[in-house]
Amino acid sequence: MSLLAGLLLWGFTLDPASVAATCIFRDAMGLKPLYPPRLFADPVSWMTPGLTTFLVCLGRVQGVTFVLKREDNGYQEIAETDGVLAVTEPGDEERAIFVVHQPGNYSCSYYIHEECASSEPSHIVTIKEYVKPLPPVLTTTEDSTVVPPRMAQRILVCVAPLNDVEFQLRQGELVLKVPSISASPERVSFYLKISDMGDQSPFTCRYRLNSISDWSESSNPVEIMWSDETLQAPAFTAEPSSNESLKAGSTVQLRCTAPKAPKAGLRFALHWEHLGERSLLQTLKSSGKEIVFQLHNLTAADSASYSCIYIERQPPFSGSAPSKPVELMVNGPPPPPTLQALWRNKVFAGDDVVLRCQSPVPGVTMELLHNLRFVPHQILRVHNTWSDLGLTSVGPQHTGNYTCRYISWWTEPFYSKLSNPVELLVEGN
Known part of the structure; x- marks a missing residue:
């Protein structure tokens, strides 16, 4: 690669004649197109009334023009922000932010100069549209059965896909007014006493963006049985x-x-x-x-x-x-767990990734395997039947197939069969 081509690739500003010469040089040498940018949705990959959804196009070169395209029924059209394309000036961050006005399949690219070819397009990001915000996730931090003392508390944690929302805990159609603490903008912990339990019917939670927006869909129900043990055993x-x-x-x-x-x-x-x-x-x-x-x-x-x-x-x-x-006591091999990738788009070197291993029963220890070899991993969340297993700052060495298995220690220790494989492809920076 020539010095001019190298300077152009890394975002140095050149005069128009030099730019044109460099473009001709790149075409003559058959050099590869510019690396594709990354495209991701912020804060979520869906739209709903009252929520502004953005698409962020992250390039590798400063001082370039970013173009966002939407593909609808095979036809591509340029998506505009305030009627113009997003343009970054030299010295700015290597990104452009677009407001999404309608659902669809989006990609982005960038070019250094009008006389030069654009980069390869990013991967496709699909934006969906919902009448109500998607439901949160409600979990209990401890065992779902409570015994004395009578004033013991149980904690229910509601996690939304969005930050800075208003939460609500319900039992059926009844809204519960119980103490709550929010340690981060996307979650809240509700503290229940036995007097809050009523007839012990299931709990759900939901959220809304502000006081004039609709409530989200309700979470899956969580059941808690709270016994004071004052009645005779069955x-x-x-x-x-x-x-x-x-x-x-x-x-x-x-x-x-x-x-x-x-x-x-x-x-x-x-x-x-x-x-x-x-x-x-x-x-x-x-x-x-x-x-x-x-x-x-x-x-x-x-x-x-x-x-x-x-x-x-x-x-x-x-x-x-x-x-x-x-x-x-049941004879026969245990069923395998299932493994799910929690990343949405391409994974690049330096990213953190999470895989969710779900077993058919609670109370087991879960292991992650990479190409059939045990992987030391960070356990991000532990629930009754599933664990989130994290890999930090991945690189090309992490590319391959992942599986998981679980170990039961009751009554005889045994390993389950391996889960379905999940392929991880790590793109270079």
Whole structure:
């Protein structure tokens, strides 16, 4: 590459005659086009009333003109910002910011001078449009079953895809006024007491951009069973009997029977117990004193200890002590987990990436593998059935196929089969 071509590539300002000469030189030498820029949406890759969505085109050269294009039914048109194309001056940041006015598939490119060819286009970013903002994610930071002391608290964490929003916690259609703390602009922690629980029906959360905008779609429900253990423990049995080993793929019925039922009925909860901790699996309502839980398509991962409790559905919402545990043993290999890539666009050297490994059961340890070799990773989040596994500052050495597996320590330690593969391609800078 000539000195002029090198200067042009790295963004030095040249006079028009030199620019034209350099363009002719590049064409004559058959040099590769300028590197493509990166395009990403900010703050999210969708539109909704009241939200301004941006597309940021990040180049590699200063003092260039950026062009944003939208492809609609095979036709490309230049998307304009305030009627003109975005232009950066020498010395400015190597980026341009466009306001998105309509959904579609977008790409961007840049050129150094009108007489020179444009860079290769960026990858496509799809902007969708929704009537309401997309739902947040609601999680509980601890086990979903609460026992005395009576004034104990439980924390529910609501995370939105946007910053600086107003959150709301609900139980059914009832808006709960409970203490909350926001440690970061996209999340809030709600603190629940037993007096806030009511009939123990599921919780959801939602958010809105401001006081005049619509509320978002509601999160998936989260159930918490809060028992004060003032009522007699229920009877708990398995059909087939827990004394016999169960075959993989079979079904078991777990019957939970309270001594009596109040007029308003009961809410029953089934728990999976592991290493002294209980995880809530199912809840069912009954107008009587008995309920039957069913576990279908059993695998070795379902081998565990189970118990149940019940809660009255009328004030003061008293709850029972847990039943005696029933242990299930299932023959056969455990099912594999699933692995999901949480990055949306291309990954470049120096980026951080996150992979989500989800197991069919809670209480397991998850491992990440790169081309079938164990990868030391940063655990970003741990939930009952999934973990976010992070890789920081990736480079070409991280390119390849990733899988995950889990280890169960109950009752005999075993490894699951490998998950589906996820390919990571790291682009150079």
